[in-house]
Amino acid sequence: MALRSWVNSANNAQTDFPLENLPYGVFEGEGGPRIVVAIGDRILDLHGCADDGLLADAGEEVEEACRAARLNALMALGADAWHALRGRLTALLHAERASKVERQHAQAKLIPMKNARMLLPVEIGDYTDFYASIHHATRVGKLFRPDSPLLPNYKYLPIGYHGRSSSIVLSGTEIHRPAGQTKSANGEITYGPSQALDFELEVGLFIGPGNAQGTTIGIDAAEEHIFGLCLVNDWSARDLQAWEYQPLGPFLAKSFATSISPWVVPLEALAPYRLSTDQRAAGDPELMTYLRSRTSHPQAFDVTLEARLSSRAMRASGMEPMRICHGNLRHLYWTLAQLVTHHASNGCNLRPGDLLATGTVSGPEDGSEGCLLEKRHRNEPVCLPNGEMRAFLEDGDEVVLTAYAHRDGMPRIGFGACAGRIGGAADAE
Amino acid sequence: MALRSWVNSANNAQTDFPLENLPYGVFEGEGGPRIVVAIGDRILDLHGCADDGLLADAGEEVEEACRAARLNALMALGADAWHALRGRLTALLHAERASKVERQHAQAKLIPMKNARMLLPVEIGDYTDFYASIHHATRVGKLFRPDSPLLPNYKYLPIGYHGRSSSIVLSGTEIHRPAGQTKSANGEITYGPSQALDFELEVGLFIGPGNAQGTTIGIDAAEEHIFGLCLVNDWSARDLQAWEYQPLGPFLAKSFATSISPWVVPLEALAPYRLSTDQRAAGDPELMTYLRSRTSHPQAFDVTLEARLSSRAMRASGMEPMRICHGNLRHLYWTLAQLVTHHASNGCNLRPGDLLATGTVSGPEDGSEGCLLEKRHRNEPVCLPNGEMRAFLEDGDEVVLTAYAHRDGMPRIGFGACAGRIGGAADAE
Numbered sequence: 001m002a003l004r005s006w007v008n009s010a011n012n013a014q015t016d017f018p019l020e021n022l023p024y025g026v027f028e029g030e031g032g033p034r035i036v037v038a039i040g041d042r043i044l045d046l047h048g049c050a051d052d053g054l055l056a057d058a059g060e061e062v063e064e065a066c067r068a069a070r071l072n073a074l075m076a077l078g079a080d081a082w083h084a085l086r087g088r089l090t091a092l093l094h095a096e097r098a099s100k101v102e103r104q105h106a107q108a109k110l111i112p113m114k115n116a117r118m119l120l121p122v123e124i125g126d127y128t129d130f131y132a133s134i135h136h137a138t139r140v141g142k143l144f145r146p147d148s149p150l151l152p153n154y155k156y157l158p159i160g161y162h163g164r165s166s167s168i169v170l171s172g173t174e175i176h177r178p179a180g181q182t183k184s185a186n187g188e189i190t191y192g193p194s195q196a197l198d199f200e201l202e203v204g205l206f207i208g209p210g211n212a213q214g215t216t217i218g219i220d221a222a223e224e225h226i227f228g229l230c231l232v233n234d235w236s237a238r239d240l241q242a243w244e245y246q247p248l249g250p251f252l253a254k255s256f257a258t259s260i261s262p263w264v265v266p267l268e269a270l271a272p273y274r275l276s277t278d279q280r281a282a283g284d285p286e287l288m289t290y291l292r293s294r295t296s297h298p299q300a301f302d303v304t305l306e307a308r309l310s311s312r313a314m315r316a317s318g319m320e321p322m323r324i325c326h327g328n329l330r331h332l333y334w335t336l337a338q339l340v341t342h343h344a345s346n347g348c349n350l351r352p353g354d355l356l357a358t359g360t361v362s363g364p365e366d367g368s369e370g371c372l373l374e375k376r377h378r379n380e381p382v383c384l385p386n387g388e389m390r391a392f393l394e395d396g397d398e399v400v401l402t403a404y405a406h407r408d409g410m411p412r413i414g415f416g417a418c419a420g421r422i423g424g425a426a427d428a429e
Numbered sequence: 430m431a432l433r434s435w436v437n438s439a440n441n442a443q444t445d446f447p448l449e450n451l452p453y454g455v456f457e458g459e460g461g462p463r464i465v466v467a468i469g470d471r472i473l474d475l476h477g478c479a480d481d482g483l484l485a486d487a488g489e490e491v492e493e494a495c496r497a498a499r500l501n502a503l504m505a506l507g508a509d510a511w512h513a514l515r516g517r518l519t520a521l522l523h524a525e526r527a528s529k530v531e532r533q534h535a536q537a538k539l540i541p542m543k544n545a546r547m548l549l550p551v552e553i554g555d556y557t558d559f560y561a562s563i564h565h566a567t568r569v570g571k572l573f574r575p576d577s578p579l580l581p582n583y584k585y586l587p588i589g590y591h592g593r594s595s596s597i598v599l600s601g602t603e604i605h606r607p608a609g610q611t612k613s614a615n616g617e618i619t620y621g622p623s624q625a626l627d628f629e630l631e632v633g634l635f636i637g638p639g640n641a642q643g644t645t646i647g648i649d650a651a652e653e654h655i656f657g658l659c660l661v662n663d664w665s666a667r668d669l670q671a672w673e674y675q676p677l678g679p680f681l682a683k684s685f686a687t688s689i690s691p692w693v694v695p696l697e698a699l700a701p702y703r704l705s706t707d708q709r710a711a712g713d714p715e716l717m718t719y720l721r722s723r724t725s726h727p728q729a730f731d732v733t734l735e736a737r738l739s740s741r742a743m744r745a746s747g748m749e750p751m752r753i754c755h756g757n758l759r760h761l762y763w764t765l766a767q768l769v770t771h772h773a774s775n776g777c778n779l780r781p782g783d784l785l786a787t788g789t790v791s792g793p794e795d796g797s798e799g800c801l802l803e804k805r806h807r808n809e810p811v812c813l814p815n816g817e818m819r820a821f822l823e824d825g826d827e828v829v830l831t832a833y834a835h836r837d838g839m840p841r842i843g844f845g846a847c848a849g850r851i852g853g854a855a856d857a858e
Contacts, residue, residue: 125554126595131677144676151675156618157610161677162591162684166555166778167642176643178775181586181717189585191717191774213596213686214605214852240775246580247573248560248590249678252775255591257642288610288620345620346607346669346681349595423643 002411004095006103007110009040016404016414017041020272022089023263023416024071024228027116033069035121038263038416039093041113048109049092054102058088070123071206071264075227076352078209082227086268118262120170121230122206122353127168127258128343129202129234129357130160134279134333136362139374144242155284157291158334158342160359163234164255168355171231171261171416174423177395178256180240194237197393197422200360201307201325201370201401202232205336206264210350217344219293222337223267225350229303229336231261231401231418232357238373238392260355261401261418269413273405274298279333290345291338299337303329303415305361305403307370311388312396321400322385327361327368329403397422431840433524435532436539438469445833445843446470449701451518452692452845453500453657457546462498464550467692467845468522470542477538478521483531487517499552500635500693504656505781507638511656515697547691549599550659551635551782556597556687557772558631558663558786559589563708563762565791568803573671584713586720587763587771589788592663593684597784600660600690600845603852606824607685609669623666626822626851630736630754630799630830631661633786634765635693639779646773648722651766652696654779658732658765660690660830660847661786667802667821689784690830690847698842702834703727708762719774720767728766732758732844734790734832736799740817741825750829751814756790756797758832826851 004011005019017023017038026033027043036043046066049055055063062085065074074081091097092106131137134154141149153159169175179193208227211217217225234254241253276298280287293299305328308321334342339356350356360370369375372392375382381391393399403415432448433440439447446452446467455462456472465472475495478484484492491514494503503511520526521535560566563583570578582588598604608622637656640646646654663683670682705727709716722728734757737750763771768785779785789799798804801821804811810820822828832844 126593141676153610153612153672153675157673159673159677160680162593162680164555164591164777165594166780166783169642176776178777179645180775181582183582189714189717191719213598216608237775243582244586244588245676245678246582247570247674247678248588249674249676251589251591252772252777255777256775285618288618290620343681346609346666346685347605348593348607348681348684351595354595 005039005093006095006098007040007042007093009042012040013412015040016412016416018411019090019093020411021265021269021413022086023265024121025262025264026070026119026121028119033119035066035068035071037089038113042110043113043116044106045109045111049106052105052109054092054105055085055088058084071121072123072353075206075208079224082266083268086266118170120168121262121264124165124168124353124355125351127163127165127355128160129163129359130158130334130339131359132158132332132334132339133358133360133362135331135364136360136370136374139362139369139377143373143376156288158339160343161249163258167255168258168260171259171418171420173259173420175235175257175420176423178237178240178252180237180252181243182239183243194239195392196238198236198238198372199307199393199399200234200236201305201327202234202357202360203329203403204230204232204260204355204357206230207350207352207354207356210352210354211344213349214347216347217341219291219337219341220295222340225340226267226336228264228266230264231403231415233259233399233401233418233420234357235259235420259418259420261416263416265413265415270301270303270405272410273302273413275300275302275330277330279331291341293337299335300330300332301405303403303405305329308400309384309390310398311384311394313388314384314386317386319385324382325368325370327363327370329361331363332358332361393422395422434468434522435524435527436469436471436522438471441469442841444469445841445845447840448519448522449840450694450698450842451515452694453550454691454693455499455548455550457548462548464495464497464500466518467542471539472542472545473535474538474540478535481534481538483521483534484514484517487513500550501552501782504635504637508653511695512697515695547599549597550691550693553594553597553782553784554780556592556594556784557589558592558788559587559763559768560788561587561761561763561768562787562789562791564760564793565789565799565803568791568798568806572802572805585717587768589772590678592687596684597687597689600688600847600849602688602849604664604686604849605852607666607669607681609666609681610672611668612672623668624821625667627665627667627801628736628822628828629663629665629789630734630756631663631786631789632758632832633659633661633689633784636779636781636783636785639781639783640773642778643776645776646770648720648766648770649724651769654769655696655765657693657695659693660832660844662688662828662830662847662849663786664688688847688849690845692845694842694844699730699732699834701839702731702836702842704729704731704759706759708760720770722766728764729759729761730834732832732834734758737829738813738819739827740813740823742817743813743815746815748814753811754797754799756792756799758790760792761787761790822851824851
């Protein structure tokens with residue numbers, strides 16, 4: 001079934017990056033940042049391919065966008081251009097479809113992934129974080145508002161808020177434990193390092209062409225504005241959050257750092273993993289017209305999501321990280337298209353490269369909670385394999401998020417990893 | 430007392446832009462955006478001045494920054510560089526201190542302000558909006574939460590939230606009335622044009638050098654990170670806001686548009702208008718150490734703020750706009766320095782050109798309410814001079830914000846204007 005590439009490692013059933021994936025990223029080349037796609041255990045330098053004429057069939061605009069330092073220009077070109085480039089790259093890396101000369105030239109543009117220093121793939125203008133998992137909203141809501149975990153607006157519109165762009169960092173960047181004001185159980189207010197540092201397992205989508213200010217994006221055009229997906233860890237200081245968040249929402253509890261994965265998986269690569277899974281239950285309000293899709297193709301994606309935790313002590317004794325979350329993107333109450341359409345429904349302009357994250361993706365089952373806060377509904381901390389206990393993250397802990405789409409007989413479309421290790425508290429200047 | 434410029438219009442007591450002001454902006458030159466300062470009814474092209482060697486005394490870095498298309502590079506240079514440039518410009522435009530040759534050359538770089546098309550002066554990476562006026566927070570809080578208008582955290586930390594950068598527009602840009610979900614008094618949820626469009630009279634500060642992620646900014650270093658101030662109108666759809674804002678804060682109610690003035694008034698120009706005005710009342714909690722300044726110089730600024738409204742009918746009949754708000758920046762509960770320090774207190778990196786706005790600046794008196802929502806505590810709509818009534822803004826209404834610092838015998842440091850007119854609803858794509 002699977003397409004065969006002449007890059008042998010891409011044909012390994014375990015790789016995140018078969019020929020059917022071709023996620024985009026940016027690495028640090030000798031002369032500066034360069035756009036690449038991942039293929040097996042290699043990365044293909046698209047700037048070099050464009051200079052060598054290998055992308056000519058995709059058009060001059062595409063070639064020019066592949067020579068940029070970030071993916072924004074390519075994102076701005078729109079779905080037809082993405083499809084053309086993807087088609088061209090698929091042919092170029094295909095075992096039978098690439099000519100001998102093409103293959104020789106492309107071979108010269110391959111770099112071992114392990115030697116490549118990856119960079120933030122996109123210049124992110126605005127970052128928005130949603131709250132699209134009803135399971136997450138319900139479990140967290142119970143902690144803050146036991147009587148009304150889910151607020152009355154939840155099933156009418158995708159709740160979201162503006163996040164902080166400046167502190168988005170690439171997977172692998174150390175995370176400084178934030179300081180801030182907290183209110184203790186006895187009512188004392190103090191400023192100091194957070195004692196309730198958490199991760200949030202999320203998926204992000206990058207905006208393609210976007211819309212002009214004062215215009216909207218119809219629900220059935222929304223996916224044309226989604227370039228691709230990445231992993232997002234929206235690190236959260238729960239103690240800061242509890243004290244600061246009313247009435248204007250999360251602020252410093254989130255803005256110290258957000259990690260993203262280096263790879264942007266094209267939406268087109270996930271098309272075989274679409275599925276229909278209406279999360280709306282009997283008795284839920286009717287979907288508002290502007291959020292109601294008229295297309296027949298399924299709007300959810302069957303993507304497995306996992307989070308793994310390792311402590312410093314575990315790593316020192318050679319232990320494997322422990323899987324602490326196992327969920328799926330299909331459990332979102334709101335579709336990706338609905339997030340885009342709702343965001344632009346007031347005339348807010350979305351720009352190429354803007355990042356919209358889903359919010360913590362949690363499922364209905366035990367074990368599918370996408371953050372540590374949610375696990376508190378079980379009233380017991382996480383027990384690591386060496387006996388250490390975790391209510392929240394401690395210094396030296398590393399969280400690694402991964403994701404993949406997979407079904408029997410079909411290739412594995414992996415997202416790579418989004419990793420972050422907790423360092424010390426922020427230093428005063 | 431006042432400095433005399435050889436630009437005569439700068440010596441007019443009514444001008445916003447005497448020699449003591451010299452606010453920075455960017456205008457559309459023939460070859461692209463160019464940095465300028467305002468002086469009387471003229472603008473001085475700093476790119477041209479740098480090319481002509483007129484800014485050599487301020488140093489090469491400053492000259493280079495003055496040739497940029499936006500103010501970010503100049504902002505990044507820091508307070509010493511700003512002081513050097515300001516000193517150089519003051520000498521260049523001074524009636525006695527400029528040499529004849531300098532004056533001739535500078536004269537050639539002057540452009541009538543009325544002929545200049547101004548542009549957004551800064552590439553704004555992140556925009557944060559605070560809630561720093563206790564009078565605003567109290568009046569608005571009463572409408573949403575009559576029992577507890579001021580939440581328990583208000584006097585401990587500056588409440589703020591992340592805003593939307595993409596939809597920040599320059600004064601003069603038409604504002605599209607946003608559409609969105611609202612809940613009517615009888616509980617019906619509908620999607621349509623906002624029926625409760627409001628303005629918010631705010632002041633913004635632009636970040637200078639800023640801080641690296643994971644570091645903080647000490648309170649007594651905070652003002653070194655403030656390049657200057659502008660006017661901000663944080664347009665708000667109150668009906669969208671009431672329905673969407675829990676639990677994560679304002680989102681689409683704000684993100685459709687935010688207007689800023691074209692001029693950035695250097696903090697140094699406002700130094701003579703500093704004043705001590707501790708808004709903390711007896712019984713308020715002690716200020717947290719990290720927010721407590723040890724400097725002796727006053728931390729508040731005596732800046733008069735005004736908002737004027739004109740309807741389409743008023744303008745058609747030649748009527749002057751009606752002043753609907755008259756306040757002062759001194760009434761903020763939190764100082765500008767505290768906003769900066771708190772924002773970075775968790776290690777969040779602030780970048781050159783980031784915009785921090787105060788939130789609606791309201792005073793204690795009737796007439797000092799900085800938005801229409803607040804006027805509802807009086808239970809009567811605003812009556813315009815032609816008899817029209819306004820609970821909220823109607824199509825064709827224009828709101829003009831202005832600000833100035835002034836005292837007897839001292840020059841008037843004006844902010845120019847931040848204007849916006851309400852157009853129709855957003856069009857579907």
